[in-house]
Amino acid sequence: MTAGHSPRPLPAGLDTEIVIVGGGLSGTLAAILLGRRGYHVTLIDRHEIVPREFRVEKIAGDQIDKMRRIGLLESLSAKASPFSEIINLRKGRLLDRTRELHYGIFYDDLVGTMRAELPKTVQFIAGRVGALEANRDRQRVSIVGQGDITAQLLVLATGMGDILRRDLGIDRRFVHRRQSMTFGFNLKPVGASSFAHQALTYYGEGTSDGIDYLSLFPAGGTTRANLFVFREPDDPFVKAVRERPRDALVRNLPGLVETFGDFEVTDRVSSWLTDITVAENCKRDGAVLIGDAYQTSCPAAGTGVSRLLTDIERLCMFHVPQWMGSPGIGAEKIAAFYNDPVKQAMDAYGLQQADFRRSLTIDSGLRWQARRQVHFSKRRILNEIDRISPNLAAVLRRLKRSGAEAAT
Ligand SMILES: Cc1cc2nc3c(=O)[nH]c(=O)nc-3n(C[C@H](O)[C@H](O)[C@H](O)COP(=O)(O)OP(=O)(O)OC[C@H]3O[C@@H](n4cnc5c(N)ncnc54)[C@H](O)[C@@H]3O)c2cc1C
Incomplete structure (x- = not known):
């Protein structure tokens, strides 16, 4: 499925308009969205075929809504295993049954399925990027043994182990x-x-x-x-x-x-x-970080895909079209993405959920003992209500969910 936009002519002296380094979920989805808008995009990843690597294996909740919004839910659902009813246990007995659509899918299948959606405006190159240079007008990406690509904008989507950002003077802070x-x-x-x-x-x-x-x-x-x-x-x-x-x-x-x-x-x-890290000093000319390359998430909190989907939606649908409308990608343009209130709220939610899951699981202080008690008791009570009045329980669950969504 392509958006039907035809690419504009390339500015003189450039190989491409946007170069994306890293073709995991973040980089691939960004390439699809930008390619559909008619930009010349070059997507580079170490692997031509995504290897089986352990990352997210189920998509649910706001992630499904966001995939639908960017027009990619259909291809995801065609490849994934859907399931809705989950039996939840604690201390050897039933806590509750929850009903919410999930899609189970291995990460290589997920990214491979998305790569099959890359429009013709996107050129994919298999190769390892060894060095980067970024400035206001022209970005340079060196692919080991394959030469250089130049572009107007560089998107770094190289995941949590990223070291390339150092070439751009970008650090990372360990939150945990x-x-x-x-x-x-x-x-x-x-x-x-x-x-x-x-x-x-x-x-x-x-x-x-x-x-x-x-x-x-x-x-x-x-x-x-x-x-x-x-x-x-x-x-x-x-x-x-x-x-x-x-x-x-x-x-x-x-x-x-x-x-x-x-x-x-x-x-x-x-x-x-998993370490929780956040990129620092990243408001710089020419390059922007997305997904795990910007901020990692605790897998237990299940916010990694929610975060990266927010990143790519805000970047590709809102910021890039504004940036490309005038010459040069200066630090002030890049800063607008990192200062985006929708992105900032999602990033903060990811960090807060990481803390929450950790404290809920292992904090033995009195406050968390009480919170844990309330957290699981509420679920047991809701389960009882569900047995007596499924409609009332559904309304209460909807209210709880909309509260959580408002937080993102
Ligand atoms: C075990 C585990 C379980 C998880 N479970 C969940 C979950 O249940 N729910 C949830 O929402 N999130 C979960 N996450 C988080 C989620 O998987 C990540 O947030 C998401 O995969 C990040 O995608 P990304 O594209 O940013 O990075 P990645 O998927 O890491 O992609 C980075 C890409 O960059 C490429 N690359 C790196 N360096 C170079 C280079 N020099 N040259 C060329 N290419 C390069 C790599 O080949 C890779 O393809 C989990 C993570 C882990 C580790």
């Missing part, structure tokens, strides 16, 4: 080092042809186990497990999950097998240690 650990693996049922439920979330028992939640859901023709914990990488539990994931889950989450069915883990456990 070793914020959380995430594990991902595939399950198959044992002693039955399928699991008892399509999707299940099991919340940790208490502050001592450091487990935020285990999420089981369909993706890519299998049942996927994502486990989010607030533990140090050298913790014995972390080693146990890597080496004997089934035993570690069964020992720490009583009632899991009884509710979901017995299982075996069918592949190697992937794990990821």
Whole structure:
């Protein structure tokens, strides 16, 4: 699907109007949106075919609304595994059942599906970018062994491990080092042809186990497990999950097998240690950072895709069209993106949710003990209301959701 805009002639002396370094979800979606508006875009990524890497594996809530708004929900939903009803457990018993559309999809499938939507105005180059130069009028990107590309605007979407930003004098601040650990693996049922439920979330028992939640859901023709914990990488539990994931889950989450069915883990456990970082000194000529390259998110909070979708919507639909209307991309134009109130609210929400999940899971102070009690009691009460009056429960859930959306 392309927008039908035809590209304008390129300004003299430039290879392209916009060069995007990094073709993960942020860079690919930005390329689609800008290409659809008729800009000449060059998208560069290390990988021609996206490898299987452990990142977001389900899309839900505001992410679905935003994907719909940018016209890409249909292609996502054609490739993903939809599911709605989730059984939620805590302390071995039912907490509640939630009904909300989710799409399970591996990250390589997600980005690959989006790359198939790149319009003709976007040129994709497989290669590793080794150096960058940015200034007001002309940006230079050097691809190792393949020469240079020049452009009017440089978009850096190189993800959380980015070091290229240093070429531009951009630093990053650690908001929280070793914020959380995430594990991902595939399950198959044992002693039955399928699991008892399509999707299940099991919340940790208490502050001592450091487990935020285990999420089981369909993706890519299998049942996927994502486990989010607030533990140090050298913790014995972390080693146990890597080496004997089934035993570690069964020992720490009583009632899991009884509710979901017995299982075996069918592949190697992937794990990821996340630091929360924010780019600093980035209001500079010629270049803009988006997605994880600008700010990372705690996987347990599930805000990474919400953040990057806000970045690309605001950048591509609002700021870039204004910037390209007059010569030069000076720091004052770039600053307008970082100062955008919609972006700032989303970034702040991402940081706040990262703190919230961590404190809700492991803070043993009195205030958080009380908050935890209230948080889970509210859900149990709502579940009871749901049993007696599903309509009233639906209204209360809608109110709660609209409160959370207002915060973003
Ligand atoms: C384990 C895990 C679980 C997560 N779960 C969730 C979740 O449930 N919900 C949620 O919303 N978010 C989640 N997230 C966050 C989400 O996955 C990220 O926010 C999102 O993937 C960031 O996309 P990005 O395009 O900014 O970065 P990336 O996906 O990291 O893409 C960066 C791209 O840049 C390319 N690149 C880097 N350097 C170069 C170079 N020098 N030259 C060329 N190319 C380069 C890389 O090849 C890569 O393709 C999770 C993250 C992790 C790690």
